[in-house]
Amino acid sequence: MKYGVFSDVHSNLEALETALKHFKEEKVDAYLCLGDIVGYGPNPNECIDLIKSLPHLSCVAGNHDRAAIDKKQLGWFNEFAQAALLWTKRELQEDNKAYLNSLPEMVENSHFTLVHGSPRDPIDEYLLGGMQVKENLDHFTFTPCFVGHSHLPIYFTLNSDKTVTLKAFNNGEKVKVTAQVLVINVGSVGQPRDGDPRVSCGVYDTSNKILRLARLDYPFDKTQEKMRKAKLPRYLGERLSFGR
Numbered sequence: 001m002k003y004g005v006f007s008d009v010h011s012n013l014e015a016l017e018t019a020l021k022h023f024k025e026e027k028v029d030a031y032l033c034l035g036d037i038v039g040y041g042p043n044p045n046e047c048i049d050l051i052k053s054l055p056h057l058s059c060v061a062g063n064h065d066r067a068a069i070d071k072k073q074l075g076w077f078n079e080f081a082q083a084a085l086l087w088t089k090r091e092l093q094e095d096n097k098a099y100l101n102s103l104p105e106m107v108e109n110s111h112f113t114l115v116h117g118s119p120r121d122p123i124d125e126y127l128l129g130g131m132q133v134k135e136n137l138d139h140f141t142f143t144p145c146f147v148g149h150s151h152l153p154i155y156f157t158l159n160s161d162k163t164v165t166l167k168a169f170n171n172g173e174k175v176k177v178t179a180q181v182l183v184i185n186v187g188s189v190g191q192p193r194d195g196d197p198r199v200s201c202g203v204y205d206t207s208n209k210i211l212r213l214a215r216l217d218y219p220f221d222k223t224q225e226k227m228r229k230a231k232l233p234r235y236l237g238e239r240l241s242f243g244r
Ligand code: ZN
Pocket: 008, 010, 036, 062, 064, 149, 150, 151
């Protein structure tokens, strides 16, 4: 089975279409979405429509998805995110609100675990360090655990001395997903934050246990133009040029 793995689309339609084109070329059979479909960007309804039409999709809820349907208070977000969420709430169609409302916090099966944040705090915890991953080990059964939320393409491996190491994922890098690979973040489709503005996503082939990370150019100037027209905070558009 080949999975297209992606996260943190954040209403960026041009970036999402680029990731989905890559998955199609890779002939994936199924899709794993790690949440935050909406927030920040200018096309929440179009992104939800595309994602919910994907065959064999497993998708979990992110903190922005929750806030957009009033299941999380806006006070948790910075001023730019709050402004974009207020805009998103006004834009969202009822059927798409219902879709966001239907998303679970966690999906587990014998091949993987899916959460937006972390297994012990699926919506909000940022997994950024080895100790944190160790503290989460009692909260899930099946590895790898795919996460999103930090917008950073990284993964965590278990060492023979039981410590956990964080590793950065580079473009085109292939990782053999052994039992020692505990947690994987394939980065963000719609708002990368590792200094590389390109779309970040992964293809996971369970037949050989290889996950390959891809960074893909996309026309972010189009997204930025839409954000200007929608009067979304300037900073949120500008950061797409820098991947910060
Ligand atoms: Zn996010």
